[in-house]
């Protein structure tokens with residue numbers, strides 16, 4: 001059974017059609033990269049999967065494996081999807097003034113533990129866990145006591161997404177341009193975060209504009225999204241070709 | 257004379273008969289002057305901007321109790337050094353053994369305070385005139401020259417649990433030169449159609465510094481007014497945190513006069529309400545001389561059909577140059593029916609002045625809620641976390657307090673009762 005199966009998904013925002021029939025199957029253990037020109041609908045797809053209320057699904061289905069059964073997750077609240085192991089790394093992480101990273105993460109971690117029947121951690125053990133994760137990702141632990149993303153640099157916000165991912169230990173990670181705006185070292189940190197999580201149970205969908213990330217995280221599939229549709233799928237060599245030739249030739253092929 | 261005035265005067269004379277008929281001295285004159293003032297200026301109409309949303313009928317309908325009746329009321333005074341019962345200062349309940357050293361107190365009334373009280377008289381301030389016309393003792397606190405108190409002074413006003421609904425506690429605080437202290441007042445609205453009106457006058461001498469928290473817990477049927485009038489001399493500092501949580505009607509009147517160079521004040525406030533409750537804040541900062549600074553930061557969090565008002569005025573008097581003053585009021589509406597009226601006013605009569613003010617009214621951002629949801633936090637909990645963060649932020653702006661943890665808890669407990677945040 002596939003972990004995620006998207007069937008002919010059509011979605012709108014503010015009455016504009018953005019997704020025009022997406023089909024995508026992701027199995028456990030796989031890494032998928034989604035590339036495509038600006039405005040083609042990549043973030044929209046990630047947000048629809050995770051349940052953002054601004055996006056309306058007109059037709060189609062998203063099935064996700066819960067307790068060994070394919071489940072229609074479009075009916076679930078975003079928090080329920082997260083508790084079932086779906087994680088969205090935001091293209092533009094949101095600033096939450098007045099809530100510290102540690103409070104926020106502890107709340108999130110414990111709500112997921114509770115749902116999965118695991119024991120919640122107290123403040124002491126949780127800080128221990130965060131400390132380890134920060135160290136593992138070579139991140140400054142002082143981040144933890146600052147309000148979520150407030151005043152963080154663009155790259156720090158992205159690293160914070162990876163920290164959250166590594167603490168929440170998701171089954172399906174949707175990383176929306178987590179590599180944009182990162183310096184080389186940070187890029188390696190992000191790649192490490194993803195590679196550390198990789199197992200035969202987990203899957204990752206990476207939205208990216210740069211083949212560079214794919215030097216560190218090797219995708220099993222590369223998809224090209226254009227005008228709300230996947231118009232080409234290939235292996236990691238497709239990313240290299242896109243890097244050299246741009247999107248026009250793929251779009252041209254499609255038109256013919 | 258109209259009917260309202262007649263009732264008002266009868267109430268005042270009734271009050272003074274049962275409490276004060278034996279004392280003929282200066283305090284009788286003090287009350288008479290205030291009463292004459294009210295007679296000539298009248299009871300303010302709720303049609304005027306300054307007194308909008310005020311409804312004097314609750315006061316006129318309330319009943320006067322005598323001090324004697326309150327002397328025997330049994331209350332739990334565990335939390336406070338100084339205790340008022342039904343508005344009367346109960347000296348016998350004072351926790352003398354726990355008072356920080358460097359502090360002196362007495363019943364307010366001795367003739368040595370009459371000069372200071374006279375300095376505070378403002379014939380245009382109806383609520384002060386009202387408190388003055390009902391003056392009966394109260395509490396005088398003095399922090400001695402160059403003393404720094406090591407723990408906060410706490411004051412509570414207790415419900416007498418009789419049916420007497422009128423309560424007019426009154427405090428005068430004198431911070432002598434170079435003294436430094438923290439003061440925490442807690443007023444509660446009483447059950448029934450009650451009227452609680454406190455007056456706290458604070459005199460801050462040179463280089464003295466006071467941190468002052470005023471907690472006001474409203475009740476669903478009562479009116480609660482709190483007037484604080486402060487004078488700050490050269491290089492003195494006044495820091496205020498005003499919390500007005502719940503209640504049918506509450507009103508915060510906060511006037512600060514910066515009277516000497518390098519005097520500074522910081523006024524932080526949080527008001528929150530639900531149902532059809534009304535919380536009004538009227539702040540006035542007078543920069544009377546140059547080289548004085550002030551900061552205001554007020555937050556409103558409103559649920560259901562409640563109304564919040566922030567009306568903040570900064571006066572820069574002629575010749576008061578080199579003034580730095582900023583004011584910010586931020587409001588968060590938790591329901592479509594809640595509303596806020598915010599009106600910052602600058603009256604500037606000098607030219608070398610840096611004043612800024614701003615106000616925002618908004619709702620929780622969908623994107624913030626979604627961010628939390630995407631991490632497994634339910635929508636309800638996300639709304640709780642974000643609203644709480646909005647409110648608690650104000651408390652963190654009140655720096656230098658020793659009581660922060662308790663204050664945060666006090667606010668959180670209230671927020672949990674708001675319908676939008678419950679459960």
Ligand SMILES: Nc1ncnc2c1ncn2[C@@H]1O[C@H](COP(=O)(O)OP(=O)(O)OP(=O)(O)O)[C@@H](O)[C@H]1O
Nearest residue numbers: 013014016018037038039040041042043044045054
């Ligand atoms: N709230 C909105 N209202 C109107 N249009 C929107 C809204 N959100 C997204 N869109 C539009 O939907 C289209 C797809 O946007 P999306 O963010 O999914 O693109 P993307 O592929 O992620 O682009 P990028 O590579 O620039 O991140 C864009 O044309 C965008 O303007």
Ligand SMILES: [Mg+2]
Nearest residue numbers: 042043044091
């Ligand atoms: Mg995008």
